[in-house]
Amino acid sequence: MLDATPKEFNERTSGGMINPAKTCQPIGAMYAALGVHGCLPHSHGSQGCCSFHRMHLTRHFRDPVMASTSSFTEGASVFGGGANLKTAIKNIFQIYNPEIIAVHTTCLTETIGDDIPSIIKEADIPEGKVVFHANTPSYQGSHITGFSNMTKAMVGYFAEASAAIKKEQVNLIPGFVNPGDMREIKRIAHLMGAPFIMFPDTSGVVDTPMTGEFVMFPKGGTTLGELGDSGNSKLTVALGRFASSDAAEALAKKCKVPAVTLKTPIGIKATDALVMALRRAFVREVPWELEEERGQLVDIMTDTHFHFHGKKVAIFGDPDIVTGLAEFAVSLGMAPVHVLTGTPGGAIGSDVGSFEEDIAAIVGQAGLKANIKAGGDLFTLHQLIKNEPVDLLIGNTYGKYIARAEDVPFVRVGFPILDRSVHSYLPVVGYRGAMRLIEMIAGALLDRQDRDAADEDFELVM
Amino acid sequence: MAQALAIDGRQDFITTKGRQISRLKCDDDSIAGAVSQRACVYCGARVVLNPITDAIHLVHGPIGCASYTWDIRGSLTSGADLYRNSFSTDLKERDIIFGGEKKLAAAIDELVAKYSPKLVFIYSTCIVGVIGDDLEAVAKAAANRHGIEVIPVQSSGFAGNKAAGYRAACDALFRLTAPATPAEAALAGKDRSINYLGDFNLAGEAWIIRDYLAQIGVDVNVVFTGDASYGELKKATRARLNIMQCAGSMAYLASQLEETYGIPYMRVSFLGLADTADSLRRIAAAMGGGDLSRRAEELIARETAAVQPVIDSYRAKLAGKKAAVYVGGGFKAISLIKQFRELGIEVVMVGTQTGRKDEYETIDSLVADGTVILDDANPAELEKFMAEKGADLLVGGVKERPLAYKLGRAFIDHNHDRKHPLSGFAGAVNFAAEVYSTLCSPVWRQAKTGGDLNG
Numbered sequence: 001m002l003d004a005t006p007k008e009f010n011e012r013t014s015g016g017m018i019n020p021a022k023t024c025q026p027i028g029a030m031y032a033a034l035g036v037h038g039c040l041p042h043s044h045g046s047q048g049c050c051s052f053h054r055m056h057l058t059r060h061f062r063d064p065v066m067a068s069t070s071s072f073t074e075g076a077s078v079f080g081g082g083a084n085l086k087t088a089i090k091n092i093f094q095i096y097n098p099e100i101i102a103v104h105t106t107c108l109t110e111t112i113g114d115d116i117p118s119i120i121k122e123a124d125i126p127e128g129k130v131v132f133h134a135n136t137p138s139y140q141g142s143h144i145t146g147f148s149n150m151t152k153a154m155v156g157y158f159a160e161a162s163a164a165i166k167k168e169q170v171n172l173i174p175g176f177v178n179p180g181d182m183r184e185i186k187r188i189a190h191l192m193g194a195p196f197i198m199f200p201d202t203s204g205v206v207d208t209p210m211t212g213e214f215v216m217f218p219k220g221g222t223t224l225g226e227l228g229d230s231g232n233s234k235l236t237v238a239l240g241r242f243a244s245s246d247a248a249e250a251l252a253k254k255c256k257v258p259a260v261t262l263k264t265p266i267g268i269k270a271t272d273a274l275v276m277a278l279r280r281a282f283v284r285e286v287p288w289e290l291e292e293e294r295g296q297l298v299d300i301m302t303d304t305h306f307h308f309h310g311k312k313v314a315i316f317g318d319p320d321i322v323t324g325l326a327e328f329a330v331s332l333g334m335a336p337v338h339v340l341t342g343t344p345g346g347a348i349g350s351d352v353g354s355f356e357e358d359i360a361a362i363v364g365q366a367g368l369k370a371n372i373k374a375g376g377d378l379f380t381l382h383q384l385i386k387n388e389p390v391d392l393l394i395g396n397t398y399g400k401y402i403a404r405a406e407d408v409p410f411v412r413v414g415f416p417i418l419d420r421s422v423h424s425y426l427p428v429v430g431y432r433g434a435m436r437l438i439e440m441i442a443g444a445l446l447d448r449q450d451r452d453a454a455d456e457d458f459e460l461v462m
Numbered sequence: 463m464a465q466a467l468a469i470d471g472r473q474d475f476i477t478t479k480g481r482q483i484s485r486l487k488c489d490d491d492s493i494a495g496a497v498s499q500r501a502c503v504y505c506g507a508r509v510v511l512n513p514i515t516d517a518i519h520l521v522h523g524p525i526g527c528a529s530y531t532w533d534i535r536g537s538l539t540s541g542a543d544l545y546r547n548s549f550s551t552d553l554k555e556r557d558i559i560f561g562g563e564k565k566l567a568a569a570i571d572e573l574v575a576k577y578s579p580k581l582v583f584i585y586s587t588c589i590v591g592v593i594g595d596d597l598e599a600v601a602k603a604a605a606n607r608h609g610i611e612v613i614p615v616q617s618s619g620f621a622g623n624k625a626a627g628y629r630a631a632c633d634a635l636f637r638l639t640a641p642a643t644p645a646e647a648a649l650a651g652k653d654r655s656i657n658y659l660g661d662f663n664l665a666g667e668a669w670i671i672r673d674y675l676a677q678i679g680v681d682v683n684v685v686f687t688g689d690a691s692y693g694e695l696k697k698a699t700r701a702r703l704n705i706m707q708c709a710g711s712m713a714y715l716a717s718q719l720e721e722t723y724g725i726p727y728m729r730v731s732f733l734g735l736a737d738t739a740d741s742l743r744r745i746a747a748a749m750g751g752g753d754l755s756r757r758a759e760e761l762i763a764r765e766t767a768a769v770q771p772v773i774d775s776y777r778a779k780l781a782g783k784k785a786a787v788y789v790g791g792g793f794k795a796i797s798l799i800k801q802f803r804e805l806g807i808e809v810v811m812v813g814t815q816t817g818r819k820d821e822y823e824t825i826d827s828l829v830a831d832g833t834v835i836l837d838d839a840n841p842a843e844l845e846k847f848m849a850e851k852g853a854d855l856l857v858g859g860v861k862e863r864p865l866a867y868k869l870g871r872a873f874i875d876h877n878h879d880r881k882h883p884l885s886g887f888a889g890a891v892n893f894a895a896e897v898y899s900t901l902c903s904p905v906w907r908q909a910k911t912g913g914d915l916n917g
Contacts, residue, residue, distance in 0.1 A: 001543045004577055014568035017525060017552040018576075024526030040497075046588050046619035047492055048502020052530035055860045064841065064864045071492040072620040077592060084494045091495030095842070107524045108588040108620060111558055138524035139553050139589070210909055212870040214845050342525075398532070401546075 002405040005379060007386040018379035019398065021316055022342025025136035025146030027053040028176060028243075029104035030067050032150035035182075035200025037221030038099030040092060041067040044085055044114065045106030060416040061179075061206040061424050066216055068092050068101075072108060081114045082122075089123040089131060098217060100224065101131045104150060107138035130224065132157040142343040143415075144242050144318050147176045151247040154199055158227035161255035166234035169195040170281060171257065173247055175240035175264055175320050176415065177429065179203035179220075184427035185239070185265065185274070191287050192278040197226045197233060199247075207425055231255030235281045237274065240264040240320030241358070242343060264320040265429045266437070267328025268297055293431040300438055301332065307442050307462075309333035312388070316340040316381050316395040317414035319355045319374070321428075325394055325413060326359055328434060330366045332441075334392075338371045338384040339363075345374025378402065392445060409444040413437070476836040476843065479829050492623070497840045500815050502619035504587055506627020509535060509878075510711050511583055511615065511634060513662045513687040514695070516542035518579045520549040522566050522597070523587030527619075528552075535878050538666045540689050544577060553589065563595050570604045570612065581692040582612045583634065591618025611692075613638055624790075625710065625816045632715035635686065639698040639719075646699075650723040653700035655683035656749070659716055659727070660708030660793075663688025664878065667885035671732055674742060674765075674886060678757045680749055686712060699723045703748055705730045705741070710791030710816050731793065732885040734801030734893075735766060735773065765887035773804060776894040781806030783901060786853035788813045788839055788862055789876055792821025798857060798876065799828050805894055810851035813839045841865055855901055870909045872900035 026043060030053045033041035043050035050069035057065040070076070070084040085103070092101055103116060116133045125131055134153035136146040151173060172189060174182045182203045189196045204220020230236075230251060236259040238248035248259035260277055263270040272294075279286055311334045315325050319341040326336045336359075345355040355374040363370045371384050382402045385393070393403050396414040403410035417423050427433035446462055453459070492498040504521075508531045512519055521528035528550030539545070551569045553562050570582055582604070586597055597614035605612040617630045641647035656675070661668040668688035675682055683701040684694040699719070704727035706716050716727040728748060730741035739762045746758035785807050787798050792814050799809045812825055813836040825835060834847045848856060848869060856866035859877035866873040874896055876884065882892040 001546055004544070006576070010575070012572055014572045015552060015554070015565055016520075016569035016572065017528065017548075017550045018573075019532070019548050020525050020529050020550060020552070022525060023529035024524050027526070042495075046502045047498055047500050047623070048505045048619045049526070051498070051501040051505065051861075052526065056530055058861050058864060062864055064868060065861075066497055066841065068495050068497050069492070071494045071496065071498065072588075074621050077588070077620045087493075088495030091493060095495070095840075096497065106588070107526075107553075107558075108592060111589055111592050137555070138526050139555050139558055142525070208868075210868060210870070212868075212909065214841070214865055214868045216842070 002382055002401050005382045005386065005405070007383065009383060017377045019382075019401070020342055020377050021340060021381070021398070022142035022144075023056070024107070024138035024143060025141055025149065026104050026106050026138060027056060028143035028146030028148070029102075029134050029136045029150035031057060031176065031202065032147045032200045033102035033104070034065065034205050035202040035221055036100055036102065036154065036227070037223045038217045039102050039221065040096055040098035040100070040217075042088060042092065042101050042103045043067055043069045043106060044081060044103050044116070045070060045108045046072045049106050056416055057206070059418045062421055063206045063208060064214065065206065068096070070109075077108060077112055080112060081109050082119045085114070085116070085119045086123045089120075089125065093126050093129055096216060099129065102150065102153075103131060103133040104136045104146065105133075106136070110135065110137035110139075144176055144320070144343050147243050148246045151200060151244065152250050154222075154227050155230070155247050155250040155254060158224060159231040159251055159255050160228050161231040161257075162228070163232040166257070167195075167229075167232045168282070169197060169233045170278065171230045171233045171236040171248070171251065172196050172198040173236065173238045173244035174198060174201070175238075175243035176318060177264065177321070178424040178427070179205070179207040180423075180425045181427045181429045181433065184430040184433055188271075188275065188290065188430055189278060191290050192275065192282065193284050193287070194278045194282045197230050198222060199227055199230060231257065233257050235260070235277075237262060237277055239274070241323075242319045242355075244320075263327065264324040266321065266324025267331055267434050268294070268301070268431065269327055269331060270324050271430050271434065290431070297431045297434050300435055304438060304442055305333055307445055310335060311391040311445065312337045313392045313394060314338040314340075314381065314385055314390045316378070316399065319343050319345075321414050323355070323358050323362070324429075327362050328437065329394075330362055330368070332438070335368050336363055336370050337388055337390060338381060340373045340376040340381045340384075342376060343374065382406075392441065394441075409448045411440045411444050413440075475838060476834065479826055479831055479833045479835060492838055496838075497842075498838060500838055501624045503622050503624070503627040503630060504585060504617040504619045505531070506624035506711075507615050507617035507631040507634070508585060508627070509662070510628055510631035511687060512545055513537035514581070514583075514690050514692070515539040515545050516579060516691045517545060517581040517583055518549055518573050518577060519545060519583050519585065520551065520569060520573065521585045521587065522551045522562060522590050522595070523553055523585075524589065525550050525552045527585070527587045535662060536665060536880065537663045537688055538669075540669075541691055544579060549573060558589060558593055561593060561595055562590065563600050566595065566597075566600050567604060570600075571607070574604075574608045574610065580610050581638070582610065583615055584612065585615045586618050588619040591621060611638065623816065628711040629714050632712065632718065635695070635715055636718045638695055641699055642696070646697075650699040651702055651725050653683060653702060654749075655681035655701050656703040656705055656745070657683050657686060657698055657701040657725075659686040659704050659706040660712040661685055661688045661885070665880055665883040667732075667883040667889065670883055670886040670888055674761060675745065677761050678742065678746055679754050680745060686715065699725065701725060703728070703745075705745055707731060707793065708791055709793045709821075710818070729793075731797045732889070733794070733797035734804055735769070735887060735890050736800060736804065737797055738886050738890070739766065769887045769891050772891050773894050776898050777804070777806045779898060780894075780901065783807045783854045784810045784852055785855045785857065786811035786844070786848045786851065788844060788856065788858045790815050790859065792817030792825065794876060796821060796824050796828065799825065801890065801893060804890070805897060807855075807897070809833065810853055811836070811847045813837060813844075845869060855897065870906065872897075872903070872906070874900060
């Protein structure tokens, strides 16, 4: 299908994208808002935006995704969307009755300049109900930026340093990951005996059990009380520079909660960093369960290292996930030769580091070199692979075109995954997630070896 | 939550056959704040045009609009596959401030250099409508520069609903199909072939119909727009007759073609045995009858004999079940009601996103008393009426699937995510098989008792 992709690089200067490796801010904001308990995300824009985001999230999670829209018309786009948003807020509380509405903007409402805080102030909000917002212009950053902005808005609106001294609890900001990953991060915190507040937390919201009933506001999600109390924690651990550090820094500024930004805990090194951060803050011994898990992971890594060593891999997707995957691939002895994200490379609000620098450091430590690109598209990735072929491709569903065109084994990790199920329930983070990644990667490589082997080379034991 | 759906202004969009006079409100804007299942103008235009296989479909806007519509339609191709790529100008803040025309022109130049297309569609998105880029001017200049056709699609998301997008797509198609030379214009309506409007070749459906018509002796000139190519579309006006399946998207184009080139059109439906047979008979008659009609009868007899026993075997297993239908357009809803009846299944709730008044009248005349009819439904309404009416199965699109499953009900995708062709005689069997496999799956036994280990 991608036969037309040429091998030769011709400089592209228009700034246009061919086969994007990102999407727009509002969907990230919608996903983050789903991680607040009793919250209905609201898309302030045309109804297509809301419909597309719900469709995309529904395909990825295979669970109902609820969100409302201001249903913009021509009139609203000329005279401003204030009336639409106020009507929407009134209708939403009347019909769907959420505890909270999380408004995010779109390119349209950003451009016409709707002043959301003023509109919310004038809106008819029932006693005890809450409306908050994040500005998420689609023409800046990516869906990761939108996730970050909505998470930061939770701090801006709700976090309060109400206690005289900080509590023995940690804020965990998981970033744009699956509910399965959020559950695993919480399990690790539990095992470490660290009381925690995770926000946002979409577990129990987009991975709900089948009960025969449709529940519009499922059991999961960070409560408003927890968001408020996050200002009293003695530490914030932001997982992922791109999706989580802004909220952590805002919390540090607003409520003097010390913040540490770690990599998304994919692989042994990044998971160690999370466990160590919790141990340092809570002066507890790492429990045997985690020691055992880590030991098992190391055991598996040694059992399987010969499958991975020297294998060339291309990794693409969202920057925090890709960074974790690249680090883990290196620790397995693989060579990430092409590493690409569609999200622009400078971490939002952070003046240190960038995607390119982070990845260069990871591969550099192993004495390797890679083609590293932020703000890239999959056309570029395909060209890179044509020029330096790889043994494995890791990324979201959209990688399947390249995998097919170049006949490369493909492991699906990230967002969105539209053609496989269960992925959102099982983690890629933590020691257990690392084991799962090894199973997926080794499975892909060995299935290919089996498929391609001549009869005389076809082996029972591998 | 279901009891709380009495949102002001929604009552007019819902009716129950037999209890109220059917004055259903439709084709209106969604209410602000609704968890609407509807999409926008851009979405409507994009889904209609996207199946054109050898065109560059360049989305002029921030990245999202292109990302969400990348290869989502499941339209199959027998030739080029350029349409399965996603092209965007990826507008950034500076473009919003200074205008995006230069970037658009540069993007077209790059894509033309890479892919040498004969045709480029440039889709306007919300923001382009606001910043006021002159797509016509950019398109004209690019067309002159490269000697190809560049057609702007006026699909700013906020300028109406999905149906307005269908119209924008029809405008683009009408423009594209205009004869370029007097010689071509002289051929208008002269060919012995027909055009097939409103089939997007999902899972290869248009190929099935093309094959049936070939067996009867009717050539299909071009399909709008499933598996269509630039070259075919340029000869569209030669056809003697337009047959139209999805009227929601294509009625405007059909009437334009009739008005301008005198090509008559007739509505057809290839969903279900009865509608398929009826449509084939009418097409044969319209094209002159005689041998055509004889061959049509032979085909119908042959195909019916082959599939009727299979359908009957499914009917024996499915009779008495109840279905709810919530689909995009009215034509599909009408056909589904009939098709379910062929399987012994009664439709107890039916709704559409963009159905028109006449279509709702037909629906009302088809369904039994007590059937709920609703326009632009939200999830709460779907849940309430499925429960109230005891529907065992929901037919819908992407967003309705998990909702149905959560309610412990079977589901059929009759939209972009369908995996088997549902058209024609073969499609009727696929449909029956799919209804059977979802309704009678053993998983529902777990669903009914599962989730309560303390019960």
